Amino acid sequence: MSAMRISRLAERTGVPATTLRYYGAAGLLPAARTASGYRVYGEDAVERLEFIGAAKHLGLPLEEIAELLSVWESGACREVKAELRPRIAARLAAAEGRAAELAAFTAGLRAALEHLAALPDRTGRCDPGCGFLAPGRATAVPERWRAAAVACSLGGGAREERVAAWRRALDGARRVEIPEGLRLTLPAARAATVAGLAADEQGCCPFLDFRLHLDGPDLHLEVRAPAEGAALLTELFTPAA
Numbered sequence: 001m002s003a004m005r006i007s008r009l010a011e012r013t014g015v016p017a018t019t020l021r022y023y024g025a026a027g028l029l030p031a032a033r034t035a036s037g038y039r040v041y042g043e044d045a046v047e048r049l050e051f052i053g054a055a056k057h058l059g060l061p062l063e064e065i066a067e068l069l070s071v072w073e074s075g076a077c078r079e080v081k082a083e084l085r086p087r088i089a090a091r092l093a094a095a096e097g098r099a100a101e102l103a104a105f106t107a108g109l110r111a112a113l114e115h116l117a118a119l120p121d122r123t124g125r126c127d128p129g130c131g132f133l134a135p136g137r138a139t140a141v142p143e144r145w146r147a148a149a150v151a152c153s154l155g156g157g158a159r160e161e162r163v164a165a166w167r168r169a170l171d172g173a174r175r176v177e178i179p180e181g182l183r184l185t186l187p188a189a190r191a192a193t194v195a196g197l198a199a200d201e202q203g204c205c206p207f208l209d210f211r212l213h214l215d216g217p218d219l220h221l222e223v224r225a226p227a228e229g230a231a232l233l234t235e236l237f238t239p240a241a
């Protein structure tokens with residue numbers, strides 16, 4: 001096919017002409033010029049735009065896409081793969097971290113609604129007696145784990161599988177004792193796995209309290225239990241000998 005003007009390229013790819021011009025200014029989409037100064041593109045521009053669109057869909061910034069394009073143009077498929085893998089892994093870790101934060105925030109909102117529903121409908125003004133607006137507790141919710149029975153509903157093989165799953169997820173974690181439990185620090189990339197295990201664990205062991213905090217590349221997991229549940233906490237979160 002002969003060289004395309006920018007309007008034709010926009011029509012074929014669905015990418016607006018303004019975006020094509022922006023890509024050109026950013027060095028992502030080179031164009032030749034006619035004698036009268038119009039931009040013209042070859043068939044390779046269509047493939048280039050497909051590559052750019054796929055990379056943007058993965059959340060890669062234009063700076064990284066520009067680096068990838070240079071490899072894509074001159075390198076083998078395996079080289080593009082090698083460049084893409086760590087970048088996608090980094091985006092996945094960040095997305096999983098945001099998902100874990102959102103899950104924790106959602107759980108806090110749900111607990112706050114439950115707490116509000118349990119408060120009496122007083123006719124007077126809100127004051128510290130309401131409980132929900134007590135000083136220093138504007139977002140406080142009851143700690144249900146302290147009142148839960150210390151018992152695990154899992155048994156036999158299911159419990160052994162759960163212990164093995166925790167040990168895989170926490171392999172290499174740094175452990176520090178805290179009041180009533182442990183604080184474990186591990187890579188943030190494991191946030192989604194840890195959050196899922198914590199949710200499952202509270203389904204069978206509601207006396208365990210989990211708090212996740214993302215700190216850049218690190219995930220801090222705090223696990224607490226009443227004194228009667230200390231043995232199970234140790235079983236789950238202490239490395240195998």
